[in-house]
Amino acid sequence: MVKWTDAAEKAFMDLQTAICSNPVLIAPDFNKEFILQTDASEIGLGAVLSQMVGDEEHPILYLSWKLLPREQKYVVVERECLAVKWAMETRRYYLLGQRFTFVTEHAPLQWMQQNKEKNTRVTRWFLFLQPFQFTIQHRAGSHHGNADGLSRVHCLMSKLPNPVVLSREGGDM
Template sequence: MFLSKKLSERESHWSVSEKECYAIVSMLEKLPPYVWGRRFHLQTDHAALQWLHTVKDNNKKLLRWSLALQDFDFEIQYISGASNKVADALSCESFPESTG
């Protein structure tokens, strides 16, 4: 499943790790009926998210999100960007801007 959300002005200034983690949190807020009580795999091209289950960062936002995600049973799988062409194809940045 693929979901999309436009970031607010404030959110657009977050670090890449914060944005990627926020994407997971936002997705899981919308999909509890589908994933609650089930083990699932979350695939990402952002390798830094693999530490999410063991976060010991000083970033309170990431720590708070990591705690919120502990209710879910999932594994984060890193897929390099070169191998993750489906996600790139769905990205708005992959499409040329409309001229009309």
């Protein structure tokens, strides 16, 4: 549970200013490799699709999704795997047919590989990833703040006076 304090309000406003300052987002260049970062929290998923421009990584888009109550019961590594599957599925038209780098602070894909025979949900997720061509890069959690923050935004939204909440219908991804 997050306490919405004056410090939290200031941090939120600073973040809003930073996100709205140049460069906000760049247009994708399909001749360059994409970078996909994901994260999962107890309540949501976050992802960032970006590309390198010179020596700097620039975002193309930000994604955030609130977990369904049954998904919130998944163990940490299952939520991380769901974040990977969800991000690749929702942005497949950027990623299919070309190599990209997947950046994570956890090892969800290794866990998926080892547990795909034991869990039918994980098996489906693992099979879904097969058409994608990517390399995995580890990034320490302290440098993974953009996707990390997006996975937690739904907790903050519940503290706002009149939050806009998007929901989804249907079954497991």
